[in-house]
Each structure stands twice: as structure tokens, then as C-alpha cells.
Amino acid sequence: MTTFATHIVQVLEDFGCTKAFGVSGGYVFPLWHSLESSEIQVYHCRSEGGATFSAMEHSLHTDTPAAVFVTSGPGLTNALTALRSARADGAKVILLSAITTETEQDPTQMQETSPSFVKAVTGESPQLPFSRSFVMRNHHDFKKLRNELETLCSGKSNTLGVFLSQKTQLSSITVDKNLCQNRIVSSPSDPNLPHWIQMIRSKLQQRKFVIWAGYGAKRSANHLLELAEAYETPVMTTPRAKGVFPEAHPLSWGCTGIGGNIEGDVQDAGSDWGVIVLGSRLEDMSSSLIQLGWNEREIIAVTNEPQRIKRNLPSNALIIETDIVALLSGLAGAVNAPKLPKFSLKPYSVLREKASSDGIHPVSVMSAVQKIAVDKHGYSVIADIGNTLCWTTRYLKFNIPGVFRVSTHDATMTHAACGAVGIGSNNTPVIAIVGDGAMIMQNEVSTAVQHQLPIIWLVMNDSRYNMCEQGFNIDGAKVPDCSIPLVDFAKYGAALGARGLSVEVDEDIDEALHRAISWKSPTVIDVRIDGRIPAPLGSRLKALPS
Known part of the structure; x- marks a missing residue:
């Protein structure tokens, strides 16, 4: 018997979706079960936001659609922030979730989600998490699903929300084979x-x-x-x-x-x-x-x-x-000249800076990442928001597209700490450069351990929300407490099942990276940096109110 849930998954497969990331729940169980029973590889993550960041990065890394499954109520709302980032960055993400009630006049359901809520978070404004969404109620809606997926895959929209009640998920359906043929959608050419x-x-x-x-x-x-x-x-x-x-x-x-x-x-x-x-x-x-x-x-x-x-x-x-x-x-x-290279790439390396008694200079960390991870081993790099983004943007250089990832529209903390799973799920070695604040807030290390993905989390550990502390420490202004109690992220990673390494002196950075790369498995490197060194924020501060 074919149910709505199983046929939705078949349609996703038809459109090239090979991976789904999510967190299960009662109202979405039939969809989750159908995904697990399909050819789509399922990553059962530790948070809905982390699952969506992972789907976002998988989609951008492969230029294919990725599915996210979350239950209604808080499962859905936990994913909305990451969905907004996915939409802004152009990822092709399909979120599968449930409605619990058709109208808000019906008896209240646990984890309530209604069509009116779905409508409220969908629209043309990029501030909304969904470009398009709809509630599936009968077999005629499969034609709409295919049309929406064609629009998504053509790049004319990004995030698509598909919602249906648990009863509908379990309902049987006779598949109309006339609807199973995908159309080839081409963008109209510009006459100008x-x-x-x-x-x-x-x-x-x-x-x-x-x-x-x-x-x-x-x-x-x-x-x-x-x-x-x-x-x-x-x-x-x-x-x-x-x-x-x-x-x-x-x-x-x-x-x-x-x-x-x-x-x-x-x-x-x-x-x-x-x-x-x-x-x-x-x-x-x-x-x-x-x-x-x-x-x-x-x-x-x-x-x-x-x-x-x-x-x-x-x-x-x-x-x-x-x-x-x-x-x-x-x-x-239209270039008439022979298309031969005119220039050679210039040698590039990051010179190390002297460490202090308060920790390693962040530039020295970038030096090691550039030399070992990027240039020698060809690792992809994904950077989280905060001072880590400033250091990576300023000092790391790349000569090919698609190997450096950062999300700047919403500047959402934990994007890299979670999104690295989406890149690593393709067996692509990736190093996530994250701050201690982001790493504590949310990560998907445990998911990477479950699937043994080739991911390194390099934690720039200065025991504070340092972008906030440095950014507002101007003209002697008193900045509220931004400190974070010192976390041993090597032990934290080990507690989650990953390998853990600690770096407290400059000379140990290279060895730690070489070891982590040789393992080809989830590794957390705790690097104690000197938090007093100003990050290269550039003109960012000029955009903030005084």
C-alpha cells in the first residue's frame, strides 16, 4: 500500500533529494519512517536548528535539494531561524512537518500547529523562513508538490514547507502515473x-x-x-x-x-x-x-x-x-585574445604572531589552518559568526570556489558548528572554525560521531563572547560581563564520542591538525587563544549605533 507519506518521499527522490536531516516526533512519525525506509540517507540530528543548517550546507555543497523533517509546534519553530538563513543563502531545502488542527477554534492539541501559522511564516519577504509552503490534504495536492519542487530546483524559490496531518500522512493513495513525469523547467532567456x-x-x-x-x-x-x-x-x-x-x-x-x-x-x-x-x-x-x-x-x-x-x-x-x-x-x-593564463598565482602564507602568557595569537591559528588544512590537504572551511569570521575572512585565502562557507545575512551563531555535518555527509573533509560561545550554544558533533564524518571542529577558546566585549569596549565604556567559564572542549568532544585535542602553546597547533586530519573522523580541537587581541572587525563597528 502506498500512503501519502511514502509517496511524498518517492517524489523527493524523483527530484534528486538524496539526504534528509531532522529530529523525529509523534506528529511526523509516518514521514520519518517513510524516509528511513527509502533510498534517501537519513541523519537523525540532535536539534532541529542543527538539522536545518546541515541540510542547508549539503544543498549548497552539492547544488541539490535537501529534506528536513521536524515535528509540529516547537520542532517546527526550532527550525525557523536556520530556514531563514537557508533561504537567504539560496539553499534548496524542503521542510516536512505536520499540522495538528485545521482551525484554532478546534480543541487545543499538544504542539499545536495550524494552517494559519504556516501562512504567517511564508511569503515574498526574505525575513520569512519559507519562500513557499502549503498544506497537503488530498491526492490532487501531489501535482502542486511537483510544481513547487520544479520551481525550487530551478532556483526560482528556496525554502519549501510541506505540511500534512498525521491522519493524512497515513492515508492510502492511488498514484496517478500521469503526474509522475517531471517537466524540464528552463528560465526564460533575457532578450536584452x-x-x-x-x-x-x-x-x-x-x-x-x-x-x-x-x-x-x-x-x-x-x-x-x-x-x-x-x-x-x-x-x-x-x-x-x-x-x-x-x-x-x-x-x-x-x-x-x-x-x-x-x-x-x-x-x-x-x-x-x-x-x-x-x-x-x-x-x-x-x-x-x-x-x-x-x-x-x-x-x-x-x-x-x-x-x-x-x-x-x-x-x-x-x-x-x-x-x-x-x-x-x-x-x-566575446574575448578575442587567446584564452591563456596571463598571470601566475602569488605564493601566500600567514606569518605567525608571538604568543603571550594569556594564550595563542589567533593569527598563528590561521597560519596553521592555511598551511596544513587548506593548502596541503585541501580541506573545506566553514566559519561561524563572531570574531572567528573576522579572523578567517582576513587571513585565509582560497583560489577555488565553494571551499569556504559562511552565512552573513542573519549572522546566526552555530551555523558552522552544525552545518559542517551537511558538508561532511558527502565525505568531504571540512574544518569548522567556531568560537567557544557558538560551540556551547549548539552543535552536531554527536550526529557526526554517529555517522563517522570527516569533520574537525577547531574551537577558538577565549572564554567569552569576545565580539561583544571587543566591539563595545570603546572610549572607556563599561561593557557588561561577557565572560564564559572555561570549557575544556577536548573533553567535551570526547564526552560526545569524538576525539579531543587541546592546544595551549603555539608549537602544538601543527601537530594537532596533522593528527586530526590523519584520523579522518570527528575531532574537536580546543585552542586557547589570547582574547585580548582585537579581532579585525574593520568598518563593522561604524554600522552599529553608538
């Missing part, structure tokens, strides 16, 4: 694309523009490199786009935003230099909003989200709504 290609090509030929690349340009990294070299155009990136253009390239101006390290500062380039923005919304943490002062500079922004970038640009900017992949492909095809 040839004009935009010619216009931007003429701008690049002037040799007086800098390209500002965002995460939306990730799929066109090769073409971006061809264009930059052909027109000798400098490129700077947002934190999420690190590696979309090789950071060791002579034409790289570095990274903007929080922790930014722009070597060829566009601020000093003069107003006759223009800027071409590719695939970024230029939000606060990606840009520090430096562009709002460029009223005399020519700005061209290419995006598929014109309304979301418009608010972050001065009125003189030209916003072009078109497909970046098609645009850059056309621009690269």
Missing part, C-alpha cells in the same frame, strides 16, 4: 542579454572598472577569471564569495565586508573608477555598506534579485536583472 554583454564589454575595455563579485557568481568562476585577465581588471569579493576569484591572483583586491582585507582599496581609486557588481546583495556584512557613499562613481549591478540590492545602492546605480551565468559566458565568448 546581447545589449548588456556589449555594454559591459565596452566598460571593461576602458580599463577603469573593478569587478565586485558575490556568491551569485560562483558558477561562473572560470569565465570571471578569463575576463579579469583579458581586460586586466581587478576583482574584489564578498566574504561568501572568497575563492570565486583566486585570492592569490595579482589582480585580486581581496575581500570586502566584515574582516575585509582589500589590498587595492577602491576607496582610494578615485571617482573615475567604476564598479561592476556581480551576484551580491551588498548587505551590511558583505560590504560594510561602503557603496552608499559612491554617489559620483559609476556603479553597475547585475543580479536576479533587483529589489533586494536596490536598497543597498546609491540612486545613481544601474541595476541589470539578468542571468549572471549567461552574461559572463557571453562576455567570455
